Amino acid sequence: MRLKVKLKSKKRQASKLSATHCISYLIVMVCQYNMFSIWKQHDGPGFVHRELFGIPQRIKQINYCSSRFNTANLSHPHLGARDKSGRLGCVVNLDFLMERMEELPAIDSSNTSICTPNDASGIEGEGGNLVLKKIRKGLDQMRQENNVAEGKVPQLQATTSANNKTTPRILCMVYTVHTESNPHTSLRAITRTWAKRCDGFFAASNFTDPTIGAIDLPHFGEESYTNMWQKVRTMWSYAYDHYRDKYDYFYICGDDTYVIADNLRAFVQDSRIEELEDGFLDAISSLPQYRARALHTSSLRPRPLIWGDPMIHKRFPVIAGGGGYILNRAAIDFWGTKGMDTFYAESIDSREDIMMSSFFWDNGLSVSETVDVLGGHRFTESAEWIHGFDGYSAPTSPKYMKEFLDMVYNKGIEYASDTHVSFHLKIDIERLQQTGHTVADLIQRYHALLYRLCG
Numbered sequence: 001m002r003l004k005v006k007l008k009s010k011k012r013q014a015s016k017l018s019a020t021h022c023i024s025y026l027i028v029m030v031c032q033y034n035m036f037s038i039w040k041q042h043d044g045p046g047f048v049h050r051e052l053f054g055i056p057q058r059i060k061q062i063n064y065c066s067s068r069f070n071t072a073n074l075s076h077p078h079l080g081a082r083d084k085s086g087r088l089g090c091v092v093n094l095d096f097l098m099e100r101m102e103e104l105p106a107i108d109s110s111n112t113s114i115c116t117p118n119d120a121s122g123i124e125g126e127g128g129n130l131v132l133k134k135i136r137k138g139l140d141q142m143r144q145e146n147n148v149a150e151g152k153v154p155q156l157q158a159t160t161s162a163n164n165k166t167t168p169r170i171l172c173m174v175y176t177v178h179t180e181s182n183p184h185t186s187l188r189a190i191t192r193t194w195a196k197r198c199d200g201f202f203a204a205s206n207f208t209d210p211t212i213g214a215i216d217l218p219h220f221g222e223e224s225y226t227n228m229w230q231k232v233r234t235m236w237s238y239a240y241d242h243y244r245d246k247y248d249y250f251y252i253c254g255d256d257t258y259v260i261a262d263n264l265r266a267f268v269q270d271s272r273i274e275e276l277e278d279g280f281l282d283a284i285s286s287l288p289q290y291r292a293r294a295l296h297t298s299s300l301r302p303r304p305l306i307w308g309d310p311m312i313h314k315r316f317p318v319i320a321g322g323g324g325y326i327l328n329r330a331a332i333d334f335w336g337t338k339g340m341d342t343f344y345a346e347s348i349d350s351r352e353d354i355m356m357s358s359f360f361w362d363n364g365l366s367v368s369e370t371v372d373v374l375g376g377h378r379f380t381e382s383a384e385w386i387h388g389f390d391g392y393s394a395p396t397s398p399k400y401m402k403e404f405l406d407m408v409y410n411k412g413i414e415y416a417s418d419t420h421v422s423f424h425l426k427i428d429i430e431r432l433q434q435t436g437h438t439v440a441d442l443i444q445r446y447h448a449l450l451y452r453l454c455g
């Protein structure tokens, strides 16, 4: 109890850093650590540390790093984040970041490109508008089924009395960079909109800004698009090293992506996921040419799994990373124990999606299916682009999809699932620029339409 009093007084005199305060801070960190261990022993992973006697709230002002480690004998990808003074070895407190994000206003409804025209097509494009309205209907339906008020979407409850399964916790990670031309502009739109709806979030950048979830997470090699592999390799390793126990599913994408986080949640809570985790071979893994490979890991329990939009690389299925992809905890363990320190450890390459997928493929694990029963895709390029898609110029070529995965492509609004998860908006940048708009505007526009935020 005395600790709490001290910490409260610290808040009041935030500028006076005394030895006592530092000591009480240290004690809290130690207590927290011990309580975590106890909690873990009793309840297993996936615990909610926000509920732990509310301590993180009380030490809010000083709690950017939840712990620190000595980096003296370590190298990439294990150096951790930089704290605010630039020191490495910081494990960022993601609950602290989530709380800061709650303080951000929702979309900027006074911004003309976001709410005008209100419901007809705007910067999302005419086809994009149709696709988004279809998905909005899907969200409405989910809301009705769960009896949740207008404008809100349910946090689905998967708790069953039979096995005490709790609602899965999702960590969302975004890769970004702070530059003069894009000083976290897209990231700011992401944190205002969909990022808040994940259970944990951070954006790996080269500049710390806890108000929008940006952490400075250095990686091997230079900070450039051509070195995306090292950035993403470090993010997966950082997530494995420090957040593996706190989340059940791990999602990654770039800062040019809009994610319908409620559908991401519904996706990982679907009963099909449980079947897959129990060894079910889906349409991709059961194809004759891939089956033998899938059998290498399908008997593992828990079974490692990865999900995203599939494309073909050297005749095997990999993830097209634009719309992001998901690993379950067993898959991140797979990475942490078999890949993290050795797999292309010093390669400089932008094709992080192909490389991560290849790591899993080499170890007998294929990407799992993400299309719905009607063939609608959940991880795609922008709404406008997929609506006008002619079947020819795709990153995920339908010809190969048919030939290798026996997968059909629907056209128009049927391309998208009404339980769609993510849109990669990069493909719209040129179109947006013609009217002086940015991806940040488009992210907010999507959000405003899907959640009816413009009145």
Ligand SMILES: *[C@@H]1O[C@H](CO)[C@@H](O)[C@H](O)[C@H]1NC(C)=O
Pocket: 070, 072, 073
């Ligand atoms: C780092 O390694 C050196 C040599 O192996 C050892 O002497 C030193 O104590 C280590 N330092 C830390 C902080 O572990």
Ligand SMILES: *[C@@H]1O[C@H](CO)[C@@H](O)[C@H](O)[C@H]1NC(C)=O
Pocket: 161, 162, 163, 164
């Ligand atoms: C489920 O949780 C309840 C209450 O916490 C407990 O009494 C029960 O034993 C649990 N059941 C299983 C199968 O773990």
Ligand SMILES: *[C@@H]1O[C@H](CO)[C@@H](O)[C@H](O)[C@H]1NC(C)=O
Pocket: 177, 178, 179, 180, 206, 207, 223, 224
């Ligand atoms: C972050 O990286 C970009 C791209 O290399 C660079 O232009 C920028 O100066 C870097 N920012 C910081 C704070 O290091």
Ligand SMILES: *[C@@H]1O[C@H](CO)[C@@H](O)[C@H](O)[C@H]1NC(C)=O
Pocket: 108, 110, 111, 112, 113, 189, 438, 440, 441
């Ligand atoms: C609209 O928002 C964008 C960023 O998303 C900003 O650059 C622009 O200035 C805003 N326009 C108005 C009129 O507020």
